[in-house]
Amino acid sequence: MNVCFVTNKYNEVSMAWDIYRALDPVDEIDRMDVITLFDDNLDSQKSNPTVIPLSGDRPFDLKALYKLKKEMGKYDTVLIHNMPSSIYTKIVQNFVESDVILIEGSLFDMYPQKVKYLRNFTNSFLDGMICVSYPVYRSVVENQKRIEENKITTIESGVDINLVESISREAPNSEMPDGDVLITTAGMLKTAKNYEGLLRSYKLVTEQTSLDTNLIIIGGGPLQKNLIKLTEKLEITDSVSFTGMVERHEVYRILGSSDIYTQPSKREGLSLAALEAMATQNACVFSDLPVFTEPFDNNAAKYANHEKPEEIAKCILEFIRDDDLRQSHTQYSHEMIKSNYSLEKMGLKYQRFLNRIKND
Numbered sequence: 001m002n003v004c005f006v007t008n009k010y011n012e013v014s015m016a017w018d019i020y021r022a023l024d025p026v027d028e029i030d031r032m033d034v035i036t037l038f039d040d041n042l043d044s045q046k047s048n049p050t051v052i053p054l055s056g057d058r059p060f061d062l063k064a065l066y067k068l069k070k071e072m073g074k075y076d077t078v079l080i081h082n083m084p085s086s087i088y089t090k091i092v093q094n095f096v097e098s099d100v101i102l103i104e105g106s107l108f109d110m111y112p113q114k115v116k117y118l119r120n121f122t123n124s125f126l127d128g129m130i131c132v133s134y135p136v137y138r139s140v141v142e143n144q145k146r147i148e149e150n151k152i153t154t155i156e157s158g159v160d161i162n163l164v165e166s167i168s169r170e171a172p173n174s175e176m177p178d179g180d181v182l183i184t185t186a187g188m189l190k191t192a193k194n195y196e197g198l199l200r201s202y203k204l205v206t207e208q209t210s211l212d213t214n215l216i217i218i219g220g221g222p223l224q225k226n227l228i229k230l231t232e233k234l235e236i237t238d239s240v241s242f243t244g245m246v247e248r249h250e251v252y253r254i255l256g257s258s259d260i261y262t263q264p265s266k267r268e269g270l271s272l273a274a275l276e277a278m279a280t281q282n283a284c285v286f287s288d289l290p291v292f293t294e295p296f297d298n299n300a301a302k303y304a305n306h307e308k309p310e311e312i313a314k315c316i317l318e319f320i321r322d323d324d325l326r327q328s329h330t331q332y333s334h335e336m337i338k339s340n341y342s343l344e345k346m347g348l349k350y351q352r353f354l355n356r357i358k359n360d
Helices: 015-023 062-072 084-094 113-125 134-143 161-168 195-208 224-234 248-257 271-280 311-320 322-340 341-358
Strands: 001-007 031-036 051-053 077-080 099-105 128-131 152-154 182-187 213-216 239-246 260-263 284-287 303-304
Touching: 001 015, 001 062, 001 084, 015 031, 015 341, 051 303, 062 084, 077 084, 077 341, 084 099, 084 113, 099 271, 099 341, 113 195, 113 322, 128 134, 128 341, 134 152, 161 248, 161 271, 182 195, 182 248, 182 271, 195 213, 195 224, 195 311, 213 248, 224 239, 224 284, 260 271, 260 311, 271 322, 303 311, 311 322
Parallel strands: 001 031, 001 077, 031 051, 077 099, 099 128, 128 152, 182 213, 182 260, 213 239, 260 284, 284 303
Antiparallel strands: none
């Protein structure tokens, strides 16, 4: 089976890279390439996977659409994820014989209203859909009526355990703070991630422990300036740092130096960073959303109401004050990731679903 992933732009933090690493070892996958709509001058002959740049212009490019039609016809299955590349692919789907499968990573209510209408309409063209968590699956089944339920499945993300463990042992390139306890979080700095609530929680932590704690926020995004201003208002600038956007391996290194990882999101589809935090043996504090509480039990993490900073702070402080508790959680969650969330298992699940869609 020949498979490609159509995306807007390609790099080694993109979903296309993760899917490639999951599918490349699978025997029944003969070829796994990436088509990127808006990249220029990528050396497709030397990259691994093969990356085919179409050099399109945003928001819509007829030449890129024609090139995509020409390339898509070479593949049995085409995977899509983000807009607008997914819309391009759904248009071209009518002119080629390839199966098109959408990887859905967000809850339906996370989209703006116009996007909801567009996705509902264009999803009727799909041959299949892969949801990254059961809450996302339920959201799709309840709200996106134009795709048949038997074409939808759930395949949770996987982690390359050996790679993450190996790189997490390296010293970070970023300057790391001195202190007794390092707390981290990772993701795009946007409202859904609830970084404002995290900073207010961290302020409470600093007031209730005599230990020297530090918080590193990994990632960039539109809220960074506002969040820095909030740290000044809360008088915690000396112990909070923002990395901005960093490459994937540096994330692993920072997580490898961390003691506690926290993600008190307001809304979440499935956080790969949360899985990677467990793989790097962090004690984890999450919001009590189903995306966290359903796949993980109370031995894997602690959970708090994202609207109550005092609850988040309480969970963090329990890990800070009890080394044995922290160690038992990190050991349990690490083994859980190795057993249930490996990249190999993810690849085999993808292969079975792609075969089923192809043979229907």
